[in-house]
Amino acid sequence: METITHHPDIASLMCCSAGSQPEACAAVIASHLAFCPKCCAEVRRMQKIGAALFDMLEPAKLSEAAPIAAMRACEAETDVDDRWMGAPCKECSGDVPPPLAALIGERLDDLPWRWVAPGVWTYRVPLSKACGGDLRLFKIAPGNTLLPHQNAGCELTIILRGGYTDEFGTYRRGDVADLDEGVACGPVACPEKGCICLTATERRLVFRDRIPRLMQALFNL
Secondary structure, eight states: OOOOOOOOOOEEEEEEEHSSSOOHHHHHHHHHHHHHHHHHHHHHHHHHHHHHHHHHOOOHHHHSOOOHHHHHHHHTTTTEEEEEEEEOOOOOOSOOOHHHHHHHHHOOOGGGEEEEEEEEEEEEEEOOTTOOSEEEEEOOOOOOOOOEEOOOSOOEEEEEEEEEEEEEEEEEEOOOOOOOOTTTEEOOOOOOTTTTEEEEESOOOOOOOHHHHHHHHHHOO
């Protein structure tokens, strides 16, 4: 088992336990849970607390369908994929965490990576039709920098291979960077192994330099 030094924020784990996370973010958290027994146990604890609190609520009559029920019905009609929600996934022993393998397969090297900059490739992970946000893999060559950018919303990143270093520390396999809106970063990949990471964002990234902004327009980053 990998030694995890960077975990999701407690608020992110709470959203996971409640099943209320956006699909893209939930994919990153579910992948982290496959690496991290500590967070896995914490999510289970939160789920038990939530279930106990729910059981304590007094039932009330409603004149019409509850908003949450209507929302869930709408999700079902629009094929929203909730595979990431709920219980923690199985432990990760291969190249790709089990929740993610259902969408991209079990080998990162078999993906049709798309070149976007010297030493940087990307692959967009498909999400449900009604899902907002963006979920994509980045592959960064050893010593290269992921295009410097600023978050237009919250950003969750998990390392799947190698690692990177940014303004907030060094991240290795299984570690998660949980960044708030407006945070700027430019991760530098491990000089020996490079890096492959999975990144979920609420909205498109905002690149700080002119050339990356041009690449964003050309490659739909």
